[in-house]
Amino acid sequence: MNGNVAQSVPDHDVVIVGGGFSGIGAAIILARAGFTDYLLVEDGDGLGGAWFWNTYPGVGVDIPSFSYQFSFEQISDWSRVYAPGDELKHYADHCVRKYGVDSHTRLNTRIVGAVFDDDTDIWTLTTAAGDTISARHVVGATGVLTQPKPPAIDGLDDFTGTVMHTARWDHDVDLAGKSVAIVGTGASAVQVIPSIAPEVEHLTVFQRTAIWCLPKPDAILPGPARLALRRIPGLKRVARTVSQAFVELNFPAPAHFNGIVPIATVGERMGRRHLKNQVTDPETRAKLTPHYALGCKRPSFSNAYLRAFNRDNVTLETSGIESVTPTGIRTVDGTDHDVDMLILATGFKVFEHGNMPPFPVQGSGGRDLETWWDENRFQAFQGVSVPGIPNFFTILGPYGFNGSSYFNLIETQSNHIVRVLRHAREQAATRVEVTEKANAEYFESVLGRRKNQVFFQGGCGNANSYYFDVHGDVPFRPSPTLETMWASRRFDLDSYDYSRPAYGRSASPGH
Missing domain, CATH: 3.50.50.60 (FAD/NAD(P)-binding domain)
Structure with a gap:
């Protein structure tokens, strides 16, 4: 210097x-x-x-x-x-x-x-x-x-149909009447799958690891509720406080303090009950059951994701992917799944x-x-x-x-x-x-x-x-x-x- x-x-x-x-x-x-x-x-x-x-x-x-x-x-x-x-x-x-x-x-x-x-x-x-x-x-x-984090799957570049990552969605692509494969069952897939299942001809979901899916306390906020939030002093603060407490109990507390208070086990019971209430087929339900503790990876909240697997045009595939072929996906058991389109719900670089x-x-x-x-x-x-x-x-x-x-x-x-x-x-x-x-x-x-x-x-x-x-x-x-x-x-x-x-x-x- x-x-x-x-x-x-x-x-x-x-x-x-x-x-x-x-x-x-x-x-x-x-x-x-x-x-x-x-x-x-x-x-x-x-x-x-x-x-x-x-x-x-x-x-x-x-x-x-x-x-x-x-x-x-x-x-x-x-x-x-x-x-x-x-x-x-x-x-x-x-x-x-x-x-x-x-x-x-x-x-x-x-x-x-x-x-x-x-x-x-x-x-x-x-x-x-x-x-x-x-x-x-x-x-x-x-x-x-x-x-976006593309999956490391052999042959992905050889696929002759449409390939899309969820983070780079092309809204010009028409899904109607298409046979679609979606790779991944993380947070993005939980939202995409029930949204497109009614539109496509057939949807095959390739799952590596089941996700914990909990009930989603969602609801429409009608006009009177929004008006009250705007006009009643302190109501927004109350809503935020309740919301913050809910969020805290659903991740920070079970993730970081499970050794003190085993909160995660309470969430797991809720998740299993939600799965039982949402999925009718026992075999599919078993495939959708996580075999790891709640909190080990990002859980999701949905009232529609699990129900999507009750549809006749949705198939859950848990065999590992061997490669992508020009016409679809080949699993490790030798089965070829021919599809028109691949959706990559494979997450992001972290x-x-x-x-x-x-x-x-x-x-x-x-x-x-x-x-x-x-x-x-x-x-x-x-x-x-x-x-x-x-x-x-x-x-x-x-x-x-x-x-x-x-x-x-x-x-x-x-x-x-x-x-x-x-x-x-x-x-x-x-x-x-x-x-x-x-x-x-x-x-x-x-x-x-x-x-x-x-x-x-x-x-x-x-x-x-x-x-x-x-x-x-x-x-x-x-x-x-x-x-x-x-x-x-x-x-x-x-x-x-x-x-x-x-x-x-x-x-x-x-x-």
Whole structure:
């Protein structure tokens, strides 16, 4: 480092990468805190993230809408308790317009690399088009439900019919009268299958692992109910509180504290009863019965999915797939299933190269984030910051999300980032970096709670869950939601180092 190096001025104070609710929320919260010099960059030609990319039949939120919105921007015009996807996209657009995010947005911009300069404390982001954007700070808000994960099946490229991933649905394709195969029975498939079964000639569902499917407490919200939510003081808060409690009891509590109170077993009994009430054929019911503990992978809520297997034109196939042929799918028992169309409901990249991180990130001293995670396991201080990667924050980093509402996560992580940036501004610091000590202590604390998590109690061996990363860890935050909220506003600010560029670093303020 050269003491004569002049401090450069970046294009923006903050660049937010990702235009889903994570990016939108981070932008709004940063701006409300006074950090208005930001740019939000988005790969697609519209904002909304998962609700921009996912438009398949039946797409909708899988927790009550009262929880699936920002606490500071609660609306009352949801048509149902569980809102359909187009309403979530409309809500995203509403937030973007109301809070002026659109005037700080650059669409059709894919970030393919980020490099930190130790001399200037500036990030240089390279786009797929070859140009660069510089930033003092970067917020990674790319989410996990946007990059489709195609299945590793031999012959997939040889199929002569139509192939579609649920996350890239082509609405110009006519399903009527078609023989269709759908690969996968995860959350997307649970919504797609009952939506298209009445339309197609025949639907063959290829299931590797049965999903826990619980009753969905959904209902139309009639006009008088929506009017009451708008006009009766405190009613929206009550609805949100009840909704939050419901969400907490359906994932964070059984997933993280099953060793203290075996809540998961209660949910399993409910799931088995729901299955018995919904599916008439005993053989089909047996195939749809999960053989792993509730919580090992993402459960689903539906009042229509299981019933779809009662239809004469729906077949459940549990033999493994050997290959895709030009005309369909061949299973390991040698059976050929000829179809006109393949629907891939095979999920998204999560804890994998290409998504964690979503682009190459080179931090201080050339530290490569992907390599560091490979060598040290996925970890980040409260899911936000990684040592050696200064001025870089993530919304959905390892051990950040506890499994409740993504909106709680977005607000929690954004509040964390705002606290750090405010303190940096007070210190006239241009570089903030979580300390090795703070990160190590946090990582040790989350691993120390693992004994009570359902993931590590021996019941997840047959789950094939994307929750488990390549290290055998499950990088969920083992905390109740209230604790995550409290921690984001109370963590020790000295968990970070604050300093100036190279020539002033030896006398960095605050240390």
